[in-house]
Amino acid sequence: MSAAVQAQPAETLATAAARRASLRCALHAEWTKLRTVSGPAWLLLGVVALTIAVSAATVGATHCPQDLTCPVDTTKLSLTGVQLGQAVVAILAVLTISNEYGSGLIRTTLTAMPSRQSVLAAKAILLAALVLAAGAVAVFGSVLAGHLILPGHGFTAARGFQPVWLSYGPTLRACCGSVLYLGLIALMSLGVAAIVRDSAVSIGVVLALLYLFPIILGFVGNAHWQHRLERWAPTIAGLNIQATTGLHSLAISPWGGLGVLGIWAAAALAAGALTFRLRDA
């Protein structure tokens, strides 16, 4: 502990080159930690499998009979699995840091790498990269399912439905945005875990952030509160990025909504970095 504390002034004086070197070391160390245990790989696989499974099941269960007009955002429907995939992303993100506290490894880590910012930055970079990669596969698989299944269920171009495919601008934006969404959820969860440290409490806080606001929104009828929740709740605003129809009625624009989630993630990470730096491990 004392090593870490004494290292602080030195770190602030370090040159940019030294800091880059320390970040590179930290990245290498974190990568070794991640790939040598089986948990993260399984969780990433879980993100892909659950997201695609829920998306495919949802589009598979949705039909548009001939005599009805269906007010369905086919792209958003195809990306339903993200609602569940984000929970697995949250587990992965929380465990990235809370596992080290649980096992006491964090003390070894910080002895070997006294630059705490580098440690957290390395974790964030690696986590974001892995989640973005898995998220891209998951989102692509979901859209592919929608693309293949929906036209056969009555959502045809002849009835005015845009094709659920990346060649259609709004769908491309929704897909890229959903991948970024998962990345931001991971960073927000990492920030929460850095503050809370305990894996159980961290995941509880993160799940509350992910799922409670939409449920509260479902119950609240007060227009002011509805508007506030739609604009500022991390998952409600963030998932606006999936909307391709009725954009004018959204409380916040798709990219604006993703920006709100970005603010949440940045705030959580900043608070996490601050507490990580100030507290003993």
Place this chain on the structure above:
Amino acid sequence: MTTREISAPRPDAGLDDGHRGGFGAVLRAEWTKFRSVRGWVIGMIVAALLTMLFGVFVAANVSSACQTNGGPLKTGKACLPYIPHGPGGEVVTDSFSFARQSLTGNGTITARVRALTGEHANLSSGLAPAGSGAVPGLTAWAKAGIIVKQSTRQGSSYAAMMVTGSNGVRMQYNYTGDIAGMPGGAPAEHPRWLRLTRSGDTITGSESADGTHWTQVGEVKLTGLPLTVQAGMFATSPNYTVTQNSFGGSSNNVGPAQATGVFDHVSLTGSSPGTWTGTTIGGGGPAGFQPGSAASSAAFSRNGGTFTVTGSGDIAPLTPGPDAGLPTVTIEQSLAGAFVGLIAIVVVAAMFFTKEYRRGLIRTTLAATPRRGAVLAAKAVVIGAVAFAAGLAGAVVSITVGVPKEENQGQVLLTAPALTEVRVIIGTAAMLALMAVVAVALGAILRRSAAAITIAVVVVVMPVLISGLNIVPAGVGDWLLRLTPAAGLAIEQSIPRYSQVTTVVSPLRGYYPLSPYAGFAVLCLWTVAALALALITLRRRDA
């Protein structure tokens, strides 16, 4: 944890070995573990507080101020018309057109419904305001027939025989009672004879296709019926609702509707012949599609022996949903905070088992109590009891503080009998307790807090989200609410589903696809399954 236990180690055995004194000791040991970890006790207190806090917040914001026809902004009860209560104490709708005579003592009213027709707002292009053009058509529960009613006061007791839009001939009484007669098609092609006979407090309803061969539909007792009652013909129709069949409640379009009953062969025996008086009960006259027809207050018109009665509204219990025509709120909507409490409870419950693995305490525990089933059972009992207490505190405060707040926001509070209220409160606490047990079991199976907590939260929250926010078609959402542990939430449903009112399943508005106890049973089955799986893995694996 006692030496007696250690000196008498037993091979792995379940709960069924009759070692009761031993189980008491295990229970005490687990209780000591729970109460001596400050974080867990605080976690459960936080769960209760969050349940109350969010519950009261939601209850205080179930709606915003109302504005009627461009008038000044109003709040609270000023938004609402007079809300009648039925003889059973429930909130009811009682609006219809009534062509009536007084009937003193026993007697019989007979009439032939020659035709039942209707008009409703044209909703083919979105929501149309009243009076902007109606199209012919009957709602499923449009009704016209004969009625014997205590008085013209809204909410007074009654019994009625009626022809309905698409539910055949029915005998209905005191708002909640509904007896099906012979299934019938369109009454225009099959005129239907209806008869009500009063004898003391007993009303007998019969129907006939030809006026000579009568079939009794039902016999009901209306306690406290006065000597002189009102008898006559009525017609009314609930709102016309277009529900996109495949996409839940999000696309409910609601517009006014009216029903017109044409009656002939009317006879009223038993009292001195009087004149027929037209009354619109509860503003239930014609829906105002034709200019001037609403203002003319003509509940009926007569041409020789033919009576034409046109009305709108309903004679039925008021339920959550589009038919009510009024915004409604149920008592369980103030229990929304239970979702927040659920997360806190599940976190503590999962840790209650996983922390033993984290700290290696599990080896000590199992050395002291080799019967692994007993350890699991003791943990389940302790955490279930604590979660029940936390949930009970949260639910009681949410209901007692939240419900008065709900009532003051321009929504009709659908009150429930005291016993139902108790079931809702205890059911909420029991549901949280069972989810805590599921989380303990998941902790034993997975040995990892994060995964156990996520699964326990997601299996309840995701079905509610997915079906409540209409992400998936209604049919799929219903099945999710039947099969997942979220089915247990049905125990919170305070308003029964009446067959004579169209309702839309929505967990956010108070209707679940399963009945309260059936839904709770599904959650119980999940709990048993989780415990069984936990027991198997505990016995098979090394600690």
